[in-house]
Amino acid sequence: MDLRFRDVEPSAEERAAVDALLGPPATGWEGGARTEAELRYAARSETARDLLLPALHAVNDRVGWISEGALDYICRRLTVPPAEAYGVASFYSLLSLKPRPARVLHVCTDLACQARGAEDVRKRVEERLGPAGSSWQASPCLGLCERAPAALTIEAGLPPATQVYGPFQGDEVTAPVSTNGSGPTGWEPPAEAAVPQAGQDGLVLLKRIGVVDPASLDGYRAAGGYAALRRAFQLGPAGVIREVLESGLVGRGGAAFPTGRKWDATARQPDHPHYLVCNADESEPGTFKDRVIMEGDPYALIEAMTIAAYATGCAKGYLYIRGEYPRAIRRLEHAMATARARGLLGADILGQGFSFDIELRRGAGAYICGEETAIFNSIEGFRGEPRSKPPFPVEKGLFGKPTVVNNVETLVNVLPILEHGAPAYASIGTEGSTGTKLFCVSGSVDRPGIYELPFGATLRELLDLAGPAGTLKAVLLGGAAGAFVTDLDVPLTFEGTRAAGATLGSGVVLVLDDTVDLKHILLRIAEFFRDESCGQCAPCRVGTVRQEEALHRLSERVDESDLLLLREVGRTMRDASICGLGQTAWNAVESAIDRLGVYK
Amino acid sequence: MIPLQPPRRLVDVQIDGETVRVPEGSTILDACHAAGKDVPTLCYGDTLTPKNACRVCVVEVEGSRTLAPACSRKVEAGMNVGTDTERARHSRKVVLELLGSSVDLSTTPEAAGWIEEYGAEPGRFGDDAATVEQPAKVDNDLYVRDYSKCIMCYKCVDACGDQWQNSFAIAVAGRGFDSHISTEFDAPLTDSACVYCGNCVEVCPTGALSFKSEFDMRAAGTWDESQQTRTTTICSYCGVGCNLTLHVQDNKIVKVTSPHDNPVTKGNLCVKGRFGYGYV
Numbered sequence: 001m002d003l004r005f006r007d008v009e010p011s012a013e014e015r016a017a018v019d020a021l022l023g024p025p026a027t028g029w030e031g032g033a034r035t036e037a038e039l040r041y042a043a044r045s046e047t048a049r050d051l052l053l054p055a056l057h058a059v060n061d062r063v064g065w066i067s068e069g070a071l072d073y074i075c076r077r078l079t080v081p082p083a084e085a086y087g088v089a090s091f092y093s094l095l096s097l098k099p100r101p102a103r104v105l106h107v108c109t110d111l112a113c114q115a116r117g118a119e120d121v122r123k124r125v126e127e128r129l130g131p132a133g134s135s136w137q138a139s140p141c142l143g144l145c146e147r148a149p150a151a152l153t154i155e156a157g158l159p160p161a162t163q164v165y166g167p168f169q170g171d172e173v174t175a176p177v178s179t180n181g182s183g184p185t186g187w188e189p190p191a192e193a194a195v196p197q198a199g200q201d202g203l204v205l206l207k208r209i210g211v212v213d214p215a216s217l218d219g220y221r222a223a224g225g226y227a228a229l230r231r232a233f234q235l236g237p238a239g240v241i242r243e244v245l246e247s248g249l250v251g252r253g254g255a256a257f258p259t260g261r262k263w264d265a266t267a268r269q270p271d272h273p274h275y276l277v278c279n280a281d282e283s284e285p286g287t288f289k290d291r292v293i294m295e296g297d298p299y300a301l302i303e304a305m306t307i308a309a310y311a312t313g314c315a316k317g318y319l320y321i322r323g324e325y326p327r328a329i330r331r332l333e334h335a336m337a338t339a340r341a342r343g344l345l346g347a348d349i350l351g352q353g354f355s356f357d358i359e360l361r362r363g364a365g366a367y368i369c370g371e372e373t374a375i376f377n378s379i380e381g382f383r384g385e386p387r388s389k390p391p392f393p394v395e396k397g398l399f400g401k402p403t404v405v406n407n408v409e410t411l412v413n414v415l416p417i418l419e420h421g422a423p424a425y426a427s428i429g430t431e432g433s434t435g436t437k438l439f440c441v442s443g444s445v446d447r448p449g450i451y452e453l454p455f456g457a458t459l460r461e462l463l464d465l466a467g468p469a470g471t472l473k474a475v476l477l478g479g480a481a482g483a484f485v486t487d488l489d490v491p492l493t494f495e496g497t498r499a500a501g502a503t504l505g506s507g508v509v510l511v512l513d514d515t516v517d518l519k520h521i522l523l524r525i526a527e528f529f530r531d532e533s534c535g536q537c538a539p540c541r542v543g544t545v546r547q548e549e550a551l552h553r554l555s556e557r558v559d560e561s562d563l564l565l566l567r568e569v570g571r572t573m574r575d576a577s578i579c580g581l582g583q584t585a586w587n588a589v590e591s592a593i594d595r596l597g598v599y600k
Numbered sequence: 601m602i603p604l605q606p607p608r609r610l611v612d613v614q615i616d617g618e619t620v621r622v623p624e625g626s627t628i629l630d631a632c633h634a635a636g637k638d639v640p641t642l643c644y645g646d647t648l649t650p651k652n653a654c655r656v657c658v659v660e661v662e663g664s665r666t667l668a669p670a671c672s673r674k675v676e677a678g679m680n681v682g683t684d685t686e687r688a689r690h691s692r693k694v695v696l697e698l699l700g701s702s703v704d705l706s707t708t709p710e711a712a713g714w715i716e717e718y719g720a721e722p723g724r725f726g727d728d729a730a731t732v733e734q735p736a737k738v739d740n741d742l743y744v745r746d747y748s749k750c751i752m753c754y755k756c757v758d759a760c761g762d763q764w765q766n767s768f769a770i771a772v773a774g775r776g777f778d779s780h781i782s783t784e785f786d787a788p789l790t791d792s793a794c795v796y797c798g799n800c801v802e803v804c805p806t807g808a809l810s811f812k813s814e815f816d817m818r819a820a821g822t823w824d825e826s827q828q829t830r831t832t833t834i835c836s837y838c839g840v841g842c843n844l845t846l847h848v849q850d851n852k853i854v855k856v857t858s859p860h861d862n863p864v865t866k867g868n869l870c871v872k873g874r875f876g877y878g879y880v
Contacts, residue, residue: 003768004793006784068785081768082784083793084761090773090782097785366775383772388652388672535752535772535779537653539691542698545730545777553726565724572694575667575687576655583666 001047001079010069017062018055018070022048022077031076047079050399052381056089057323057362064104064156065096080381091383091534092364093137094154094323103155105129105136105173106324110285111480112145112442114524115516116167121149124170140367140528141285142324145442145510146194146449152324162326164188188327191296194288196447196465204416204428204436205409206452209296214331217338220299226344228418232307233352235418240311241267244414246422248434253279253370253407254481254505254580256494259414262404265394266312269402276309276317277379277398277405281363281370283322284479285528286508289438290408292450294321294328297412298335302358304411306349307418309356312404317356320375322363332360367532371579372405373397374534385536386579409438409507429455433493437507441466443476444513453492460488462509470513474596478505480525481584483591502591518598519555522589526551529585540582543573547586558599566593611677616684628659628670628681637683640692640714642699643753644671645803647866648763651754656695656714660685667691693718701725702732702777704749707807707818730777736815739788742796742875744815747780749808756781756800756809764868769794798874802857802867811855824849832859835873840864842873853877 010018019025025032029043055078059070066089075082089095107125109118122138129136144150147166153173155161165172166188192198192210199210212219220226232240245260266274278301282290294301305317321329336358339345347355361379363369369378373387376398397403413435417425426434433455439462442448446467453462459475474484483502490500497504512521526548535541546569550562570586577583592598608623615628615635622631627650632639643654652669661668662680667688670681682688696715700722705711715722736746754772761768769792773782783792801809810818817823828849835842842865847855856874860867 001768002766006787006791071784081761081771081793083768083771083782086782086784087771087773091775093775388669390674530776533776535774535776536754538655538695538699538751541752541777541779542702543694546698546701546725549725549729561724568690568694569698572691572698576658576691576695577666578652578655 001081003075003079003081005072005076005082006068008067008069008072010067010073011063013063014059014067014070015073017058018074018077021055021058022051025077030079031073049078049080049381050379051078052080052085052088053092053361053364053378056085056092056095057364060095060364061156061160062158064102065098065100067099071097078381084382088381088383092366093139093531094365101135102157103135103153106139106142106152106154107136107168107170108140108142108144108148108150108152109138109524110141110528111476111510111521111524112141112286112448113149114521115443115510115512116148118149119520121151121168121170128171139324140531141283141287143282143288143291143322145286145288145440147189148442148448152326154326164326191292191327194292194449195296196449197451203452205293205412205438206296206450208300209292212297214296214298215334217299217335217342217344220297224419225299226303226350228415229303229307229310229344229350231418232310233350233354237267237311237313240307240418243417243422244311247417247425249410249413249417249425250433250494251407252409252413252437252507253372254284254478254503256504259406259410262394262406263308263312266402266404269395271402272313273316273401274312274314275398275401275403276305276312276314277375277403278305278317278319278358278408278411279370279372279375279405280319280321280325280328280408281375282325282408282506283367283370283532284481284506284508285525286442286476286479286510287440287506288442289440289450289507291325291328293408293412293438294325295331298328298331299339300412300415301332301408302335302339302345304414305358306345306356307414308404308406308411310354314404315355315357317358318361318379318398319358320361320363320369320379322370323365329360329362336360366534367528368534368579368581371581374579375405376403383534385534386581388578407506430491430493430495432495437492437504439492439507439509441509441511443511444469444472444516445511455493456491456496458489458491459485459509462492463488463511466509466511468511468513470515473512473514473516474518474592476510476512476521476588477508478503478587479508479510480528481505481580481587482508483587484596485591486595503587518592518596519551522592522598523548523551523555525588529581533581533585537576537578537582539573539575540577540579540585543569543577543582544585547573547589551589554599563593563599611675613675613678614680616682622675624675626675628661628668628673628675628679629657631675631681632659632670632683639670639683640710641671642708642751642805643755645755645758645805647860647868648755648758648803651758653754654695654699654751656692656699658688658691658695659683660688689718693720696720697722697724699751701729703751703806704733705751705806707749707810708751708805711806732777732780737789738812738815740790740796741812742871743798743801744810744812745781745789746808746810746815749806750781751806751808752779752781753805755803755805759799759803759868760794764866765795765797765799767793767795767797770800796871796875797869798856798871799868801874802869813854817849817854823854828854835869837872837876842869844869844873846877853880
């Protein structure tokens with residue numbers, strides 16, 4: 001590629017950060033020092049676009065922001081046009097293109113925290129640290145809903161340090177930075193603190209959480225780990241797919257597509273290589289189940305990915321995890337390294353001649369990257385904009401190749417299917433929704449956390465476990481893209497929630513009592529979609545803004561014309577948007593108007 | 601012109617109840633044209649890969665949960681398409697309202713007609729509705745970027761990037777309503793990778809990108825397309841022989857375009873053909 005650079009020099013620190021990821025530049029053509037001899041020949045530079053996001057992370061982690069010089073150097077190293085790299089960097093909210101302090105506080109102001117007083121916390125932080133934008137920023141859901149209100153600090157340095165706070169009062173963070181990045185990553189409660197049922201009998205997906213040391217591969221194997229992979233090798237790829245098909249497993253990310261059919265379609269594609277992508281970009285407000293699995297039972301995910309790869313013929317898997325999950329990232333990296341050292345990942349796994357490895361990719365603050373095609377663009381080093389379907393991922397996915405993309409919870413469900421067989425798995429739950437489901441209960445309850453229940457339990461049964469506090473007003477099922485319900489007898493199954501005009505989505509159960517201002521919650525939902533819209537298609541880019549504007553007007557004064565406007569814009573977003581974000585951006589607001597009579 | 605390619609199987613599709621036979625791999629838009637139906641488009645470019653970002657061309661496809669973009673969705677045998685259903689018309693109307701309320705569509709050909717046809721009221725969102733209004737970027741003598749007229753169709757980026765020019769001077773930056781077309785760090789064009797081929801101006805559907813001459817004449821109120829003649833000729837600079845269409849008003853060249861159906865250049869030119877007419 002013949003690229004033009006503006007020749008802004010990176011600082012030594014920025015250069016070191018990029019070189020630590022990519023190695024030193026091979027020639028002057030890739031950003032090294034130019035020598036006389038080098039000008040006599042042209043080196044062919046291969047573009048390595050998929051390393052763009054990791055390289056941007058490297059600089060942002062070390063320095064705290066990305067300067068023109070750093071971007072220029074990254075572009076030279078990877079042969080990426082600077083304008084496009086700028087477009088990518090400006091897409092992600094965790095990356096900054098302007099100078100800012102090394103330590104930045106991210107204060108969650110999203111739904112679950114909102115229901116637990118996040119507004120007061122935000123005000124307190126604003127009083128102490130001044131207006132948002134530099135040393136602190138308001139953040140969408142951090143996935144720490146059981147500890148709401150929550151906050152996260154990210155401190156650039158070598159190595160970068162992170163600290164989560166929850167419940168966060170607004171004054172725990174001692175003002176300015178101690179020493180750059182030297183602070184150890186702080187204490188936080190163990191993963192099982194988010195699982196009130198931890199250690200109980202009858203758990204399937206959560207059975208090892210709080211029971212087995214998440215760092216210990218031996219502990220994992222002693223607790224039944226890697227039995228499923230052995231069983232998979234006995235069955236062969238076609239046998240595994242048959243088991244998964246017969247189990248009735250459907251995707252847990254929100255769309256509820258049959259997993260076996262997805263695997264079968266990918267396995268049959270003649271085009272090669274096939275890729276596996278594990279979607280761990282859990283960002284739906286109120287969702288934290290994948291974090292708890294990854295922090296509490298990381299080997300389960302590694303094993304499940306290995307099985308999925310074996311069944312669908314993938315040699316390479318990407319684990320795309322959101323950047324706001326520092327502990328899950330550390331635990332997974334450790335688990336992958338240990339598994340690799342023990343021959344459970346890499347070449348010739350368990351001596352079966354099957355090779356598979358996983359590359360962990362870190363998101364940088366974009367809800368939309370959890371969309372199944374936006375995740376491909378993000379991994380490939382493009383802006384995380386969804387692609388139009390068809391073609392579907394099983395045909396043309398990551399790098400244009402057949403790809404199977406599954407959510408974390410979906411993947412770990414494969415383990416019990418193989419351990420106990422499809423009939424045993426299918427006997428749990430209902431006919432249309434088999435197995436168990438993880439629910440993320442937050443808001444006004446005594447025992448917030450992740451609950452595992454067989455499909456078919458009602459919302460009332462779930463709330464009895466969590467203990468609602470105060471007078472219940474409504475429950476938001478499925479997160480910001482979900483819907484409000486007031487009927488507690490709705491069965492928590494895919495078909496049951498659909499019949500009730502709601503959705504299970506990612507399993508969010510946000511409980512709101514009568515002290516919560518619903519108008520405020522709706523405004524936060526609208527703000528969330530406006531912030532997180534990628535901006536690609538007009539209905540969503542402008543529609544989410546108009547929705548927020550109308551809700552602002554409605555919270556002052558109820559006007560029929562604004563309600564009609566909301567309906568018309570909402571219907572258009574649902575009908576004409578490219579992806580699920582725009583298509584669902586009006587769901588919660590619609591249900592609040594129709595079922596809760598918010599603007600009566 | 602008929603492109604040389606192996607014969608393609610023909611498939612039958614229903615457009616508004618009328619059966620149309622089109623080659624396999626055609627888009628719904630192709631089928632609509634074959635059936636003589638007019639579907640509005642904004643981000644669709646005849647020389648570019650459809651981006652289907654504007655969503656004004658949405659149609660109703662039987663069995664589909666959402667509406668489908670006619671410009672990019674491929675036809676399938678037996679597909680039943682409704683181009684003028686209540687659902688499709690409603691989405692088109694609201695999309696025109698959303699665009700019309702946030703972007704200056706005054707120089708978008710046909711926009712006013714569609715707004716009338718679909719009964720769209722861009723003013724209904726109130727005076728406080730957010731817009732992309734901003735001063736025009738005039739940083740060179742050849743063309744002007746007036747992003748208050750930009751509907752984010754991605755066509756200029758595609759023309760500048762790997763679909764035609766391979767200059768990669770501009771890209772989409774930012775996110776959501778703040779997304780915009782930008783060079784790296786919003787540097788002026790003169791400091792960017794721009795080669796002033798003007799192929800972005802050629803594909804811009806709204807007049808956000810325009811010749812400096814056109815921009816100045818519009819500002820002075822002297823731009824008058826009814827007084828202009830268009831003459832297609834051959835560029836005299838090199839041996840490629842690109843077609844130029846000279847737009848002449850008051851005996852002066854005010855703009856240069858190129859026919860999109862030229863089999864070699866498809867409407868693309870270089871800086872000399874596009875802007876080097878000063879010697880005439």
